[in-house]
Amino acid sequence: MGKRDDLIAKYAEDLKEKCGMTPDMDLLTKVTIGCGPAIYNADASTVAGSQPAELETVKNNFLIKKLGLSDGPELMEAINSVIETYGKSERNKYRAVIYYMLTKHFGKESIYS
Numbered sequence: 001m002g003k004r005d006d007l008i009a010k011y012a013e014d015l016k017e018k019c020g021m022t023p024d025m026d027l028l029t030k031v032t033i034g035c036g037p038a039i040y041n042a043d044a045s046t047v048a049g050s051q052p053a054e055l056e057t058v059k060n061n062f063l064i065k066k067l068g069l070s071d072g073p074e075l076m077e078a079i080n081s082v083i084e085t086y087g088k089s090e091r092n093k094y095r096a097v098i099y100y101m102l103t104k105h106f107g108k109e110s111i112y113s
Contacts, residue, residue, distance in 0.1 A: 007039055008032050011097050019085050019101065030112035031103060032096040034066070039096060047093045049083040062099055067108045078105050 008029055015023040038044035048054040058079055063069045082101040086093050103109060 003040065004032065007045075007096070011094055011100070014086075014094060014097050015100065018087055018090060019097070021101070021104075023100070024104075024109075027103065027109055027112055028096070028100050031100045034112065035096050035099065045095055047083075047095050047098050049086070049088060049093050055079050058098065058102075063102060063106075067103065067106060067111055069106060069108075078102060081105070 008025075011028060011032060012023045012025065015021045015028070032039060035045075047058060055076065059071075059075050063075050063078075064071055069075060079098075079102065082098055082105065083093065085101065086097065103112070
């Protein structure tokens with residue numbers, strides 16, 4: 001297994017253990033690939049859930065640009081809900097896991113087909 005496969009396995013483990021979800025491995029793989037080289041950078045691979053600027057970036061670059069959603073209060077509510085599910089005290093909130101949960105939340109799996 002390559003480094004990306006190891007990371008996908010780690011993300012799947014987080015989804016199971018910390019978020020109580022059974023991951024769709026095909027979708028998780030596609031979301032992870034969609035994150036690009038950011039998954040290999042310690043800082044870029046995680047989301048700082050307590051930093052408003054970071055959450056704005058997730059909203060603008062992922063929800064609006066990637067998933068094609070319209071801006072509105074429900075986007076931030078979804079981000080906060082996903083962070084709550086992951087665990088606010090969880091130090092490493094992986095970007096791929098957050099993006100995966102947001103993709104599921106908005107039913108946008110078709111973007112990755």
